[in-house]
Amino acid sequence: MPPEPELCVKIGVSRSTVREALRLLASQHLIVTTRGVTGGSFVAHPDAGQLADGLSTGFALLAHSAGVGLADLLELRRALEVPAAGLAAVRRTDAHLAEMRGALFDPAIDDFDTMLSAHSVFHRVLAKATGNPLFELVGRPLYQASYGEEVVAHLPAEYWSRIDADHRELLDHLAARDAGAARLAAARHLDYIAVAAGTQTAGTPTAGTPATGETP
Structure with a gap:
């Protein structure tokens, strides 16, 4: 300059x-x-980490505003992560699988912060496995968004056990390079999170969920 x-x-x-x-x-x-x-x-040259931090701040502010709610954030996560799971199944490396296995946790430890951190890492590595850096850039702030104390206090007792089971199922599909099964598993996983958080009614998947028998 x-x-x-x-x-x-x-x-x-x-x-x-x-x-x-x-x-x-x-x-x-x-x-x-x-x-x-x-x-x-x-x-300065653009730095993905700094850009993601900026998005995280913006999403955090929006999530506590009158115009954007948790349902909006979860809907965006779903729109991003379902196709990402399919891409990751095709493009993932053995190193990505190892990272995701390292992010698996024992739900019996009953430590919310530890499990939430591991959950975030799992999804960030899945986004990275797409081979498209924009998935990770946009996804990272969503994984860090707070659900709010009221939602956390009313999560089902089996919440983390179900999250753990979903992660293991998704990891199996990624290992098998089964893109269709990976997308379907990701959709079910995010539908469960939305139901548990109270932003979606059980049995009513959000737009984009493959119908029974439909190839995702």
């Missing part, structure tokens, strides 16, 4: 205004500022 004095002239503002603007850009990781003879402000 041009030096500060040149920016002041081109934009027609004071040096303090330019410095404040550069400071804000740097805080958002959009530019990198260095000192010294060869220093200056340089446009």
